[in-house]
Amino acid sequence: MSYKKIEQYEEKITSHLVENYRETLTLLGENPDREGLKKTPHRVAKAMQYLTQGYHMDPKAILESAKFKESFSEMVLVKDIELYSLCEHHLLPFFGKAHVAYIPNGYIVGLSKIARVVDCFSRRLQVQERLTHQILDAIQDVLHPLGVAVVIEAQHLCMMMRGVQKQNSVTTTSAFSGQFEDERTRSEFIRLISADLMHR
Ligand SMILES: Nc1nc2c(ncn2[C@@H]2O[C@H](COP(=O)(O)OP(=O)(O)OP(=O)(O)O)[C@@H](O)[C@H]2O)c(=O)[nH]1
Numbered sequence: 538m539s540y541k542k543i544e545q546y547e548e549k550i551t552s553h554l555v556e557n558y559r560e561t562l563t564l565l566g567e568n569p570d571r572e573g574l575k576k577t578p579h580r581v582a583k584a585m586q587y588l589t590q591g592y593h594m595d596p597k598a599i600l601e602s603a604k605f606k607e608s609f610s611e612m613v614l615v616k617d618i619e620l621y622s623l624c625e626h627h628l629l630p631f632f633g634k635a636h637v638a639y640i641p642n643g644y645i646v647g648l649s650k651i652a653r654v655v656d657c658f659s660r661r662l663q664v665q666e667r668l669t670h671q672i673l674d675a676i677q678d679v680l681h682p683l684g685v686a687v688v689i690e691a692q693h694l695c696m697m698m699r700g701v702q703k704q705n706s707v708t709t710t711s712a713f714s715g716q717f718e719d720e721r722t723r724s725e726f727i728r729l730i731s732a733d734l735m736h737r
């Protein structure tokens with residue numbers, strides 16, 4: 538599809554979303570024509586398209602774009618990558634941090650690309666477990682490293698604002714491959730993500 542055609546297609550989707558959000562406001566008992574709400578359907582449509590833009594991103598292309606041959610073979614850890622996602626059950630946000638490590642096997646990757654892969658999968662409708670595995674699989678498939686580890690700690694607004702209403706619960710999910718399945722390597726990773734090294 539040409540750039541122009543993609544733009545036209547996206548505008549069409551936006552205008553359908555706007556119509557839907559106008560109707561939603563009415564169904565919720567609001568008047569979508571009152572001053573403060575006039576532009577709201579358009580704003581929400583744009584916001585939701587932004588928050589789900591990950592569907593149009595290719596995580597493998599992101600990683601391939603900065604993959605470098607290198608013989609370094611110690612653990613590389615990018616921790617505290619903030620993430621914002623939407624739970625697929627309620628379309629409410631969940632947010633927190635991802636910690637991602639890999640052990641290179643001939644190739645390293647630009648560090649920012651790891652954070653971009655986290656964004657690429659976060660900006661979709663998700664469950665935290667699948668998000669964790671998708672990040673691991675993308676890195677595994679492109680870099681073929683000796684191992685990958687992903688830990689995500691997140692709070693879910695669907696558990697805080699509604700439903701069970703627990704304000705302080707944090708959900709931790711993890712996925713490990715290769716050398717991280719070994720107890721010693723995994724413990725080293727856990728020690729590093731738990732340590733406040735920057736502030737010593
Ligand atoms: N495993 C998993 N569950 C999630 C995630 N995000 C939300 N949930 C849960 O999805 C479940 C959906 O359960 P349902 O019983 O169908 O929905 P519900 O009636 O709205 O549930 P309550 O939240 O308990 O009121 C809830 O238990 C949510 O807490 C996630 O990332 N992973």
Ligand SMILES: [Zn+2]
Pocket residue numbers: 624625626627628629693695696
């Ligand atoms: Zn939810």
